[in-house]
Amino acid sequence: MLKRAIQYMVISALAFTLLNVFVKSLNSFNVYQIVFFRSLGSLFFTLPFLLKNKISLLGNKRGLLVMRSVFGLISMTLFFLSLKYIAMGTAVSIRYIAPIFAAFFALLFLKEKVKPIQWLFFGIAFLGVLILKGFDAKLQFDEGIIFALISALFAGLVYITIRKIGNEDHPVVVVNYFMIISTVIGGLLAINGWVNPIGKEWLVLMSLGVFGYFAQLYMTKxxxxxxxxxxxxxxxxxxxxxxxxGLIWFKEVYTLWSLIGILLIILGLTLNITIKKVKK
Known part of the structure; x- marks a missing residue:
């Protein structure tokens, strides 16, 4: 079972990576158009699943479902925007500090307890972010760091909202809400700056939803x-x-400090996962 779980997680990581790479490559398209196609592509999987299994599209916790979708839309949009300014590895690493914000919101709104040692591990991870910001000379645009940080903050709100929804709604209902709202809002915001895809660009844009869906699916599995x-x-x-x-395809450059920052983020969050699950 462990071997299968690891295989699933590797597939998920690869799918997320390809999603990041294709988003990064779509420089001629505005972020809202990318959000539109990423969301539309996933609807081809979520809607048929719900209809086939006769699961209500409207769900039960409708207010929370809409809230989760809006938070997710903001987080996704800002993350895609950050990829236009900073190296992919840096943007992904910063996005992964979302559990820090989630822990803070859980403490504030859900009255959940956070072990003191978890704050130490969160501190290690956030130190990694500060090192990325302060010492990576390749970060030419502060906007990229800010976008990634705010994206992580809203991802933290997504986690809390999903926790509030609990088992009241099927996971695919939650994702379907997110994709429908993101498709509609992303499409409307993309109208003014719409660029007609040409040739292979159609394939790349539509593949975003495919990679996003399977990344989530295999992570869940x-x-x-x-x-x-x-x-x-x-x-x-x-x-x-x-x-x-990023190094091979986009010729991105990572300084020693940026790699240290990324390592600290991964270390802090991995230690947090371990201590949170082992000592309950």
């Missing part, structure tokens, strides 16, 4: 068949895969 504290750290393979492809 991995969590279902393996223990979270053992499997979850493997999701950070996305950072490694993204850095490697």
């Amino acid at each position: 991995a969590m279902q068949v393996g223990e979270t504290n053992v499997i979850a750290p493997f999701k950070y393979l996305e950072v490694i895969f993204t850095i490697i492809i």
